[in-house]
Amino acid sequence: MIREYFKISIRNLKTRPLRSWLTIIGIVIGVFLIIILISLGSGLEGAINKQLQMMGPKVVNILPGEISNMMTTMTGSLKLSDEDIEAVKKVRGIEKTLPMLWKAEIIRYKEEKQATLISGVPWKEGASFLQDDMGWSLEEGRWPEDRQREVLLGNAVKEDIFSKVKIGEDFYIEGRPFEIVGVLESLGNKQDDSMAYIDLPLFRQITGEREGAQIIMAKISEDAPTKKVVKEIKESLEETRRRKRNSDLPSFSVLTSEKAAEMFNQIMGLIQAFVYGIASIAILVGGIGIMNTMYTSVRERTREVGVIKAVGAKNSTIVTLFLIESGIIGLLGGLGGIVFGLGLAKVVAFILRAQAGFFIEASITPGLIIFGLLFSFGLGCLSGFFPARQASQLDPAEALRYE
Amino acid sequence: MKTIIKLENVHKVYQMGKVEVPAIRGINLEIKEHQFMTIVGASGSGKSTLLHLVGCLDTPTQGRIVLDGNDISKLSASELAQIRGQKIGFVFQQFNLLPNLTALDNVILPMIFQEVPRNKREKRARRLLTEVGLEDRLHHHPNELSGGERQRVSIARALSNNPPVLLADEPTGNLDSKTSKKIMKLITDLYKKEGKTMIIVTHDPKISEYTEEDIHLKDGQIISNGRETSKVVW
Numbered sequence: 001m002i003r004e005y006f007k008i009s010i011r012n013l014k015t016r017p018l019r020s021w022l023t024i025i026g027i028v029i030g031v032f033l034i035i036i037l038i039s040l041g042s043g044l045e046g047a048i049n050k051q052l053q054m055m056g057p058k059v060v061n062i063l064p065g066e067i068s069n070m071m072t073t074m075t076g077s078l079k080l081s082d083e084d085i086e087a088v089k090k091v092r093g094i095e096k097t098l099p100m101l102w103k104a105e106i107i108r109y110k111e112e113k114q115a116t117l118i119s120g121v122p123w124k125e126g127a128s129f130l131q132d133d134m135g136w137s138l139e140e141g142r143w144p145e146d147r148q149r150e151v152l153l154g155n156a157v158k159e160d161i162f163s164k165v166k167i168g169e170d171f172y173i174e175g176r177p178f179e180i181v182g183v184l185e186s187l188g189n190k191q192d193d194s195m196a197y198i199d200l201p202l203f204r205q206i207t208g209e210r211e212g213a214q215i216i217m218a219k220i221s222e223d224a225p226t227k228k229v230v231k232e233i234k235e236s237l238e239e240t241r242r243r244k245r246n247s248d249l250p251s252f253s254v255l256t257s258e259k260a261a262e263m264f265n266q267i268m269g270l271i272q273a274f275v276y277g278i279a280s281i282a283i284l285v286g287g288i289g290i291m292n293t294m295y296t297s298v299r300e301r302t303r304e305v306g307v308i309k310a311v312g313a314k315n316s317t318i319v320t321l322f323l324i325e326s327g328i329i330g331l332l333g334g335l336g337g338i339v340f341g342l343g344l345a346k347v348v349a350f351i352l353r354a355q356a357g358f359f360i361e362a363s364i365t366p367g368l369i370i371f372g373l374l375f376s377f378g379l380g381c382l383s384g385f386f387p388a389r390q391a392s393q394l395d396p397a398e399a400l401r402y403e
Numbered sequence: 404m405k406t407i408i409k410l411e412n413v414h415k416v417y418q419m420g421k422v423e424v425p426a427i428r429g430i431n432l433e434i435k436e437h438q439f440m441t442i443v444g445a446s447g448s449g450k451s452t453l454l455h456l457v458g459c460l461d462t463p464t465q466g467r468i469v470l471d472g473n474d475i476s477k478l479s480a481s482e483l484a485q486i487r488g489q490k491i492g493f494v495f496q497q498f499n500l501l502p503n504l505t506a507l508d509n510v511i512l513p514m515i516f517q518e519v520p521r522n523k524r525e526k527r528a529r530r531l532l533t534e535v536g537l538e539d540r541l542h543h544h545p546n547e548l549s550g551g552e553r554q555r556v557s558i559a560r561a562l563s564n565n566p567p568v569l570l571a572d573e574p575t576g577n578l579d580s581k582t583s584k585k586i587m588k589l590i591t592d593l594y595k596k597e598g599k600t601m602i603i604v605t606h607d608p609k610i611s612e613y614t615e616e617d618i619h620l621k622d623g624q625i626i627s628n629g630r631e632t633s634k635v636v637w
Contacts, residue, residue, distance in 0.1 A: 004515045011503040307499040310460060311513040311560065312488020314481040397452075397461040400499070 005317075009324040016297070020329060023286075023293045027333020028340065030283035031376050035341025037275050038368060040348060041268065043360040048264050051188045052257045054135035060230060061255045062088055062216040062237070079212045080252065087240040088216050091232045093224030098122070098129045099213030101203060102195060108172040109162045116161055117195045118173060120203025122146070133219050141167045141182030147199055151178040155186040156193035171196065174206050230254050286333065287383040294326050294387035305391050306399025315392040322388035323381050330380020331373060338372045407567060407600050408434040408457055413466035415452050415623075426452040427463070428623040434602065436567070439594050441611035442604045444620035450604045451572055453620065457602065458491045458570045459483045471567065488517050492561030492599075496573035498553040500545040506532060506556045507541040513563045524563075531559040535589060551582035558589065562597070569593075571603045575610065587613050 013020045055061075064080050085099050102119040121130070124146045130136040131143075144150035151171050158165045170177040178198060187193055204210055220229045233254050255263075298305070305318060313321075345362035352360050415427040426449045434440065434457075444450040455461040456468060459475050462483075468475045471490055475483065493499075500509045507528050514524035532541055535555040545553055554574060561569055574590065575583035591613050594601050603610060611617035619627045 001515060001518055008504075008512075015503050303499070304501060307495075307501065308512065308516075309484060310458070310487060310493050310499075312484055312516040312564070314484040314516070316481065317484075317516060395461070397455040400455075400460070400495070 002320075005321055005324055006328075009321055009328060012297075012301075012321075012325055013328060019293055019296075023289050023329050024333045024336065026286040026289035027283075027330055027376055027379065028336035030279060030286040031334045031337025031372055032341040032344075033275070033279040033282050033337075035338050035368070035372055036345045036348075037272065037279060039342060039345040039362045039364055040360065041272055042363045043345070043349060045265075045268060046363065047188065047360045049261065052261050052264075054188065055257045055260075056133045056135075056219075057257055058220045058222065058226065059133050059257060060218050060220065060226075060233065061260075062218065062233065063253045063255060064214070064251075066251045066253060079214055080216055081244075082211045083240050083244050084237055084252070085213060085216055087236045088218055088233055091229060091236050093220055093229040093232070095219045095221040096125055096129055097219070098126050098217040099200075100215045100217065101200070101207075101209055101213050103203075103207045103209060105173055105207065107196065108175075109165060109169070112162050114161050116157065117191070118203065118207075119195045119197050120200035120207075120209075121197050122200040126200075129217065129219060134217070136187065137185045139183045139185045141180070144181050144197070144199065147201060149176065149178045149202065150181045150199070152182045152184060152197040153180060154184055154193040154195045154197070156190060157196055158183050161194060173198070176206065226256060226258075230256060283379065287379050290326050290329050290380055290383035291387060293329070294322060294384045295390070297325070298322065298387045298391040301391075302394060302399050302402040305394050306396050306402065309394070309396035310400065318392040318394075319388045322391050323384050326384020326388070327377050327380040330383070331377040333380070334373050334376025337376065338369055341372075342369075404435040404437065406433050407436045407438075407471055408432070409467075409469040410457070411467040411469075413456065413463045413468060415449075415456060415461070416464045426623055427456065429466070430623070430625055432618070432625065434600060436600055437598045438616065439591075439601045439614045440603070441614045441617040442602060442620060443606070443608055443611050443617055444604075445606055448620040449623035450606075450620050452623075454570050454572050454602065454604045457568075458493060459487045484516075488513060489564055490566045490568055492564070492566045492569045494554070494557050494561050494569065494571035494574045496576035498545070498550075498557045498577070500553055500556055500560070502545050505542045505544055506537060506548065506552075506559075509545070509556055510560045510563050513560060517564050519564075528559070528563065531562055532556070534593075535559045549582075550578050551585060554578065554582075554586050555589065558586075558593070562593070566599070568600045568602070571601070573605055573607075574603060575607070576605075 062080065062084070080099075085097065088094060089097050098121070100119060100121070102117050104115050105118050107114055107116045107118070121127075123144055127143045139155065141152075144152050151173075153165065153171075165171075165180060165183075167180050167182065169180055171180055172178075173196070184193075218233070220226055237252055237254075309318070342362065342364050345364070349360045349362040410430050410432040413427055413430045414425065417424045417426055428449075430453065442450050442453060452461070456463055457470070459470065459478075462468075462476050466476075470486065473486060475486070478486065500506075501512065504512065507525070510528035510531055511524050514527065519527075529538075529541065532538060532555075535558055537552060537555050537559070540548060540552060540556075545556070548556065554577075558574075561571075571590065575586055578586060587610065590601065590603070593599075601614075603614060605611070618625050
């Protein structure tokens with residue numbers, strides 16, 4: 001019988017298409033928000049975690065500035081000094097360190113000129129660090145040699161910044177030729193992929209950045225306890241700074257991959273709570289929309305309810321008929337929301353990848369789709385419940401007299 | 404003959420705000436199986452209320468109504484719905500067809516509620532619509548049908564579950580006189596063929612000429628009862 005009830009309910013919805021569609025759109029918006037958030041959110045989480053995993057658990061980053069104040073750290077206006085580098089190096093349990101510096105320079109390749117970030121790497125110890133502990137690998141070519149005019153290109157430099165770069169050709173940095181010896185596999189974010197990596201001493205010569213680093217990466221030896229070493233790095237840095245700069249204590253942060261993940265998850269949690277809050281309100285408004293439509297429809301069809309009661313429909317049948325109707329509104333809204341949500345999530349992921357080099361996979365699982373559909377059908381039924389009950393409790397004799 | 408409907412001192416009072424309006428005031432009536440009767444009364448005489456009570460659409464404020472052995476004042480809403488579906492067929496003045504459904508689906512609808520299997524109910528609906536002369540209007544919606552045709556659909560619908568009792572509330576009230584005659588002929592033909600208990604409520608004394616018996620209502624009471632008819636016109 002339920003099949004017949006569905007047929008009847010669908011026909012009822014079709015007789016008032018505009019109102020049905022408007023109500024459905026209300027649900028589409030709410031579900032759309034939720035779906036795009038879930039799929040992009042988990043995609044973002046996956047992308048970040050993948051990056052964090054590339055960085056081994058025994059690697060710590062030492063950054064200038066308070067990590068909670070992201071802006072100062074990101075703009076690179078703060079720097080760590082040579083003393084800071086030494087302070088990190090001498091901590092017991094530190095196996096190796098890698099100071100990293102970067103600066104934008106004009107680069108010429110054949111006829112093309114582009115402002116590009118170049119970074120200095122001490123290849124002797126740096127190459128193995130980047131390979132073994134940071135998970136960097138070559139797409140083609142080889143790693144540059146120490147103190148040679150050789151350049152290693154990030155993946156995006158080859159394709160997006162310059163066109164058709166070939167290994168063995170020359171790259172002109174500040175007018176000085178560097179031989180292109182290798183191209184990296186993508187590192188998963190646009191900033192790292194857009195850099196050209198050269199020998200550190202040469203970098204210092206060209207850019208005039210004679211000392212310090214923007215970031216120090218340090219590898220803790222396998223048998224040393226990470227927490228203790230991190231604490232000692234902090235103490236060592238603090239002591240150095242107190243000694244060298246007296247009262248002046250510019251801040252710094254020591255970041256383990258674990259800590260980074262924790263911070264990221266905290267921020268994600270906040271963003272998600274906020275957006276879920278908004279999405280919940282949208283869903284609530286959609287549900288009220290369904291309820292409103294259903295109350296109107298019960299009122300309009302009072303006489304019809306009287307008729308079907310007269311020909312033998314029980315109260316439970318009337319409830320079922322109206323619930324199916326509101327459930328279908330919810331379901332169609334959910335379907336629309338899922339289609340638009342996933343569609344837009346794909347587009348956003350594509351744009352992020354193309355424009356920002358940020359690899360988010362909009363995660364679309366069958367589970368998410370089924371959840372979305374069940375949720376919206378349930379929402380429809382829930383919103384339709386009170387109107388349906390009102391309809392079922394109409395007195396048939398009175399309902400038949402209703403004009 | 405067996406009594407199918409029995410009313411014992413039935414009262415029905417409507418509550419209009421704070422005022423109590425008596426619609427039916429102490430009616431005693433026995434209707435036998437296969438009886439064909441008209442209830443005649445002016446508007447406000449309580450005739451529609453009486454029909455609703457007999458048809459289990461409403462329950463009496465006081466008194467007892469026994470329909471085919473069931474005391475309806477003791478039944479729950481869903482048991483009443485069950486009885487309406489199985490034992491009563493309604494024909495209304497306003498036809499009361501569902502506008503979204505075709506003629507065929509309108510006739511099928513009561514059978515869905517009685518869980519009649521799909522192929523059976525469609526077959527029966529087609530047969531009934533053919534019987535009332537609408538075999539070429541099966542897939543028309545009510546708004547594509549004339550008044551007379553709509554009333555034929557509603558008669559077919561009333562017969563769909565083959566109920567023992569057929570109740571008609573002013574079945575010709577919205578029809579012109581020519582169509583009215585045709586509908587009354589259809590009803591009397593059906594009576595002869597199917598032998599159901601048929602009760603027609605009307606304000607029009609001419610309708611009572613078609614039936615074997617009539618009772619007259621005034622102010623919620625029966626003022627004449629049990630005319631042995633001698634002027635049946637068929």
